[in-house]
Amino acid sequence: MALDDSKKPRVFKVVGTRPDRPDGIDKVTGRARFGADMVAPGMLTGRILRSPHAHARIKRIDTSKAEALAGVKAVVTRADFGTVPDHVAVIMENCMAGEKALYDGHAIAAVAAISPAVARQALRLIEVDYEVLPHVTDVDEAMKPDAPVLHEGRQEETVPPGMSQNVIARAEFGHGDIEAGLAKADRVLERTYRTAATHQGYIEPHACLATMGADGQGDLWVCTQGHYMVRNTCAAILGLEQGQLRVTASEIGGGFGGKTTVFLEPVALMLARKSGRPVKMVMSRSEVLRATGPTASTSIDVKIGMTKEGRITAGFAELRYQGGAWPGSPVNMGAMSGFAPYDLENVKTVGWDVVTNRPKAAAYRAPGAPMAAFAIESAIDELARGFGLDPLAVRLMNAADKGTKSSYGPTYPAIGLKATLEAAKAHPHWTAPLGKHQGRGVACGFWFNFGGDTCVSLNITPDGTVTVSEGNPDIGGSRASMTMMAAEELGIPYDQVRTVIADTGSLGQNEVTHGSRVTFAVGLATIEAARSAKREMCRRAAKIWGIDEEAVDWEDGAARPAGPNAGKFPPMTIKEIAAVASKTGGPIAGHHEVTAQGAGVSFATHMADVEVDPETGATKILRYTVFQDAGKAVHPSYVEGQFQGGAAQGIGWALNEEYIYGEDGILQNAGFLDYRIPVASDLPMIDTVILEIPNPGHPYGVRGVGETSIVPPLAAVANAVSAAAGVRMVQLPMSPPRVLAAIQAGG
Amino acid sequence: MVKVLLWGSLADLAGGAREVAVEATTLRELLDGLARDHPGLRPELSRGVSVSIDGRIYNDSWFTPITPDSEVVLLKRLQGG
Amino acid sequence: MSRIHVTTKINGDATEFLCEAEATLLDVLRDELGLTGTKEGCGTGDCGACSVTVDGRLVCSCLMLGAEAEGCEITTIEGMAAGDQLHPLQKKFIEMAALQCGICTPGILVAAKSLLERNPDPSEEEVRYWLAGNLCRCTGYDKIIRAVLDTAADMRRAS
Numbered sequence: 004m005a006l007d008d009s010k011k012p013r014v015f016k017v018v019g020t021r022p023d024r025p026d027g028i029d030k031v032t033g034r035a036r037f038g039a040d041m042v043a044p045g046m047l048t049g050r051i052l053r054s055p056h057a058h059a060r061i062k063r064i065d066t067s068k069a070e071a072l073a074g075v076k077a078v079v080t081r082a083d084f085g086t087v088p089d090h091v092a093v094i095m096e097n098c099m100a101g102e103k104a105l106y107d108g109h110a111i112a113a114v115a116a117i118s119p120a121v122a123r124q125a126l127r128l129i130e131v132d133y134e135v136l137p138h139v140t141d142v143d144e145a146m147k148p149d150a151p152v153l154h155e156g157r158q159e160e161t162v163p164p165g166m167s168q169n170v171i172a173r174a175e176f177g178h179g180d181i182e183a184g185l186a187k188a189d190r191v192l193e194r195t196y197r198t199a200a201t202h203q204g205y206i207e208p209h210a211c212l213a214t215m216g217a218d219g220q221g222d223l224w225v226c227t228q229g230h231y232m233v234r235n236t237c238a239a240i241l242g243l244e245q246g247q248l249r250v251t252a253s254e255i256g257g258g259f260g261g262k263t264t265v266f267l268e269p270v271a272l273m274l275a276r277k278s279g280r281p282v283k284m285v286m287s288r289s290e291v292l293r294a295t296g297p298t299a300s301t302s303i304d305v306k307i308g309m310t311k312e313g314r315i316t317a318g319f320a321e322l323r324y325q326g327g328a329w330p331g332s333p334v335n336m337g338a339m340s341g342f343a344p345y346d347l348e349n350v351k352t353v354g355w356d357v358v359t360n361r362p363k364a365a366a367y368r369a370p371g372a373p374m375a376a377f378a379i380e381s382a383i384d385e386l387a388r389g390f391g392l393d394p395l396a397v398r399l400m401n402a403a404d405k406g407t408k409s410s411y412g413p414t415y416p417a418i419g420l421k422a423t424l425e426a427a428k429a430h431p432h433w434t435a436p437l438g439k440h441q442g443r444g445v446a447c448g449f450w451f452n453f454g455g456d457t458c459v460s461l462n463i464t465p466d467g468t469v470t471v472s473e474g475n476p477d478i479g480g481s482r483a484s485m486t487m488m489a490a491e492e493l494g495i496p497y498d499q500v501r502t503v504i505a506d507t508g509s510l511g512q513n514e515v516t517h518g519s520r521v522t523f524a525v526g527l528a529t530i531e532a533a534r535s536a537k538r539e540m541c542r543r544a545a546k547i548w549g550i551d552e553e554a555v556d557w558e559d560g561a562a563r564p565a566g567p568n569a570g571k572f573p574p575m576t577i578k579e580i581a582a583v584a585s586k587t588g589g590p591i592a593g594h595h596e597v598t599a600q601g602a603g604v605s606f607a608t609h610m611a612d613v614e615v616d617p618e619t620g621a622t623k624i625l626r627y628t629v630f631q632d633a634g635k636a637v638h639p640s641y642v643e644g645q646f647q648g649g650a651a652q653g654i655g656w657a658l659n660e661e662y663i664y665g666e667d668g669i670l671q672n673a674g675f676l677d678y679r680i681p682v683a684s685d686l687p688m689i690d691t692v693i694l695e696i697p698n699p700g701h702p703y704g705v706r707g708v709g710e711t712s713i714v715p716p717l718a719a720v721a722n723a724v725s726a727a728a729g730v731r732m733v734q735l736p737m738s739p740p741r742v743l744a745a746i747q748a749g750g
Numbered sequence: 751m752v753k754v755l756l757w758g759s760l761a762d763l764a765g766g767a768r769e770v771a772v773e774a775t776t777l778r779e780l781l782d783g784l785a786r787d788h789p790g791l792r793p794e795l796s797r798g799v800s801v802s803i804d805g806r807i808y809n810d811s812w813f814t815p816i817t818p819d820s821e822v823v824l825l826k827r828l829q830g831g
Numbered sequence: 832m833s834r835i836h837v838t839t840k841i842n843g844d845a846t847e848f849l850c851e852a853e854a855t856l857l858d859v860l861r862d863e864l865g866l867t868g869t870k871e872g873c874g875t876g877d878c879g880a881c882s883v884t885v886d887g888r889l890v891c892s893c894l895m896l897g898a899e900a901e902g903c904e905i906t907t908i909e910g911m912a913a914g915d916q917l918h919p920l921q922k923k924f925i926e927m928a929a930l931q932c933g934i935c936t937p938g939i940l941v942a943a944k945s946l947l948e949r950n951p952d953p954s955e956e957e958v959r960y961w962l963a964g965n966l967c968r969c970t971g972y973d974k975i976i977r978a979v980l981d982t983a984a985d986m987r988r989a990s
Contacts, residue, residue, distance in 0.1 A: 033908035033937045039867075160763075175758030287876075414805060421940075519830060643974075682963040686959075686973075
């Protein structure tokens with residue numbers, strides 16, 4: 004058939020509409036099965052013993068009393084795992100401590116028992132001799148030459164000699180000449196900004212159910228952002244063949260990056276192997292906060308020069324991120340993304356990756372970018388306001404566009420930043436009046452977006468309906484998007500397609516649900532799989548009609564003779580072709596396997612109005628608008644949902660959320676009461692404006708939208724609070740005591 | 751020859767030049783060539799990098815074609831949430 | 832350990848169960864009775880994912896002992912639809928995309944239904960404060976609040 008991807012703006016029939024999500028009824032009736040909802044016959048309860056110290060040498064673990072307790076079926080320590088391959092060594096260390104406990108909550112041992120009560124009792128019977136070591140939890144403290152050292156020998160060659168071993172890596176990005184640029188400025192602003200560590204705060208704690216036989220075959224049910232990653236990681240740690248471990252993803256109750264690695268899963272499999280019984284493990288909320296993967300806390304110096312007309316002459320930032328107890332904070336992505344919205348002749352960022360006695364940072368929605376944007380967008384705002392300039396106009400004047408050499412190197416193709424700024428400028432929000440103690444802030448944000456390994460299988464059933472199998476958990480409506488793209492491409496109604504999330508035995512490798520990749524990459528593979536099925540259906544129709552297959556076209560769900568010379572045959576619908584498939588060559592399916600490239604970068608501008616109570620320092624968000632480029636919004640309601648959700652998380656980061664460690668290195672707020680994420684009464688409606696600047700790397704123009712939305716809000720809210728309070732806020736969260744202190748110091 | 755733009759601190763490890771030239775027609779040849787001609791880059795290359803070719807970001811797609819006029823930028827390995 | 836015998840009515844059905852003295856109502860619902868639509872997000876009454884009604888009162892089932900349910904009438908998310916007829920709130924949540932991951936959805940629906948039974952015409956602020964004990968991390972609450980207000984308006988028109 005003659006497939007035609009090119010030319011003329013496509014008129015969509017399904018994409019861009021707002022159908023009900025296919026898993027909707029399951030999720031509003033309680034039928035949907037999440038991680039902790041699965042049971043197995045003979046199932047045991049697994050529990051983990053965690054370090055009560057921030058930093059301690061483990062001198063001895065005695066599990067004999069726990070093992071002797073009636074009802075205990077297995078006890079596991081690090082010794083059970085032996086030596087693991089290098090590429091999973093740090094993950095292993097994080098799942099179960101070896102020589103040292105490196106943070107409060109670090110796993111030390113685990114038990115499987117016939118009931119939660121017996122498991123709890125068994126944990127109390129495990130004896131651990133700790134030699135408590137000095138600890139450090141603050142990034143600037145950890146960099147000092149005399150700071151307690153977590154690891155020897157992990158420092159990269161990129162770090163200048165003489166620095167603490169806690170400083171793991173240094174990287175520098177940018178172009179031009181900072182000093183020459185600063186010399187052209189009418190004002191150079193230098194400030195230091197700080198952000199606290201925050202947690203993704205998914206409402207569903209980590210959970211899994213493992214079965215493992217002596218024959219090396221295992222099954223794992225797990226809430227994760229990537230069950231293929233879970234399979235590969237667990238297989239490496241346990242010494243299994245990947246093909247022998249089947250992992251099924253449960254419904255997932257939020258992830259935001261925090262479920263892109265493993266914590267419980269290898270331990271559950273080891274307990275299952277040792278006990279010969281299925282083992283279910285579910286984290287408590289305090290375990291989630293103490294011992295999963297929050298994001299980095301940061302300390303960032305910014306130096307920006309600006310002319311009195313608002314042109315940025317040079318931008319410099321030095322970023323220090325602590326990523327917990329092992330290397331791998333998201334500092335490089337912060338350093339590469341912070342100035343990405345701007346067209347700058349002179350730009351330089353330096354990133355320092357630092358380890359501290361905190362849980363290892365996991366990815367959190369646009370990892371590393373929100374903190375850098377907070378610092379840089381705050382500085383730009385302060386400069387603009389200092390000159391009496393309109394902060395939106397200043398951003399427009401400096402905005403990156405097609406052809407701009409980005410701060411991280413590549414030259415931009417068509418991008419949507421200016422469109423978001425123009426939309427913001429034209430929006431009634433921008434000119435709405437403000438009252439006393441109220442302020443308005445704007446900020447821009449950027450995220451890279453990714454593609455990656457993706458497999459989709461699309462099957463035509465004998466009655467001509469369609470099933471799509473894909474390998475990325477549906478974290479926010481992606482079944483609906485895949486169903487829509489398959490229906491669009493096949494020219495059939497939405498309700499004729501059903502999308503399922505396949506287990507690891509059913510498809511090839513699929514990269515984790517991260518990097519805003521799913522609608523882009525899985526969508527692309529779905530469209531290609533549909534195209535391959537269409538080609539086969541055209542071939543079948545051509546055979547039936549006795550004409551050349553090149554003389555058959557696919558349109559509106561049916562094969563049709565193409566052009567006047569093909570012959571006069573009535574169209575054959577997908578149902579008609581499917582009904583005779585076994586007579587014309589066998590079942591019909593399409594599939595596509597790809598490492599998707601060309602994700603297309605994404606930009607947003609956010610606008611926030613706040614009121615600050617000068618007596619208490621408390622901030623109320625009055626109004627909030629998100630302007631973001633989606634490339635093409637497949638299901639606009641869920642695109643809006645991503646915009647709103649990212650904004651809300653960013654507002655929490657800006658105002659309330661923070662990991663609070665005591666002098667003893669123990670996390671003091673390991674619960675939702677004291678680690679306070681925004682609740683319904685904290686927020687206004689969050690308005691959204693979807694811009695659509697098509698991504699040339701996707702057949703329908705889709706860009707990822709999930710992550711960019713958390714990049715601008717920290718700065719947008721900080722700029723609004725600073726305007727309302729009349730004093731520049733440089734540290735997050737802007738909790739009431741901190742804002743009050745700043746007002747009192749400023750006044 | 752393909753011109754490859756290095757990030758700032760990487761240039762120090764490649765003898766100070768922000769841009770190096772490598773004989774390559776594919777991404778694999780490019781990465782091999784960089785490691786061969788610039789031993790200082792080997793630790794960073796073995797930790798994994800991303801490569802932007804004409805504005806598209808690739809990780810390990812060996813056979814991605816590169817032409818002499820492609821814009822090639824070495825990036826720190828990217829990760830999402 | 833001797834277990835406690837409890838007689839209740841759950842979603843309209845007479846139900847008996849045995850539970851440990853320290854078992855919460857949430858433990859019983861999920862682990863003894865297989866009613867896993869009620870979720871555990873925190874176990875400390877802060878997130879509302881385990882919301883049920885007990886004798887018409889909205890409670891966090893993680894803060895109540897199973898044994899305390901003796902003689903009570905309990906309604907969980909599984910009792911919200913009448914057979915294949917969804918409650919108007921359930922329909923509206925799907926129609927208005929008021930859920931993303933769906934983990935908080937059962938608790939929010941139970942809480943919202945409880946609100947509308949008390950106050951058929953709540954203001955936006957009243958909805959926000961009523962649902963302030965139900966955490967959602969995905970949506971920013973916007974579509975949830977709109978869905979509740981919209982359902983309330985529909986139900987007023989229908990009655």
